Amino acid sequence: QAVLTQPPSASGTPGQTISISCSGTSSTVGSNYVYWYQQLPGTAPKVVIHRNNQRPSGVPDRFSGSKSGTSAALAISGLRSEDAADYYCATWDGNRWVFGGGTKVTVL
Amino acid sequence: QVDLVQSGGEVAKPGASVKVSCKASGYTFTSFFLNWVRQAPGQGLEWVGWINPNSGSTQFGQKFQGRVTLTRDTAINTVYMEVTSLTSDDTAVYFCAREINGGGFDFWGQGTQVTVSS
Numbered sequence: 001q002a003v004l005t006q007p008p009s010a011s012g013t014p015g016q017t018i019s020i021s022c023s024g025t026s027s028t029v030g031s032n033y034v035y036w037y038q039q040l041p042g043t044a045p046k047v048v049i050h051r052n053n054q055r056p057s058g059v060p061d062r063f064s065g066s067k068s069g070t071s072a073a074l075a076i077s078g079l080r081s082e083d084a085a086d087y088y089c090a091t092w093d094g095n096r097w098v099f100g101g102g103t104k105v106t107v108l
Numbered sequence: 109q110v111d112l113v114q115s116g117g118e119v120a121k122p123g124a125s126v127k128v129s130c131k132a133s134g135y136t137f138t139s140f141f142l143n144w145v146r147q148a149p150g151q152g153l154e155w156v157g158w159i160n161p162n163s164g165s166t167q168f169g170q171k172f173q174g175r176v177t178l179t180r181d182t183a184i185n186t187v188y189m190e191v192t193s194l195t196s197d198d199t200a201v202y203f204c205a206r207e208i209n210g211g212g213f214d215f216w217g218q219g220t221q222v223t224v225s226s
Contacts, residue, residue: 032211035211035213045203045205045213045216047212047213047214050214088153090153096167096168096170097143097155098155101152102152102153
């Protein structure tokens, strides 16, 4: 049972915008930065959003993050086939790193 | 360029131990925490713990306390994770990941498959 709650799946057609939610509590998402990781099959995760809404160098500006209260969201605009992957949110809860259960994004 | 290279896959029997290494290069080894994250087959990510390569201090997820040991060798820029009393639930890919100042993991190792089977 993951500490942070994500929908198990999300899908869209090329060019569409999709959003993935990440729900926590006041001691997790509500008090700390949220990070988003993309994991392609058989590979290590890669950070796409850090500190709630900051995009690391090299990550397309189609990826954006937001946070409000105890929930966060990752939006992918202009969806492309290469965005098909598993996405995980993560945060520090004061004692440990905690992750969401992951959302599988399918590009139809 | 930053690189984290992990040791190869391991197969171990229930009750045994495994030790996995993660060799860092391309940055000052003692300046960044190194974390371990595991992923069971078909499952999500689970944080195991971190080590401060500068001081050697460690912190673990509750379920790993007492069963996982993290050490480092600053002479060869390598951290080690040892897991004891293995069960089938420990079968997973184990990743090491560098934690950037301010949080989050910016570089990851390639992963090490640990299989526990009799």
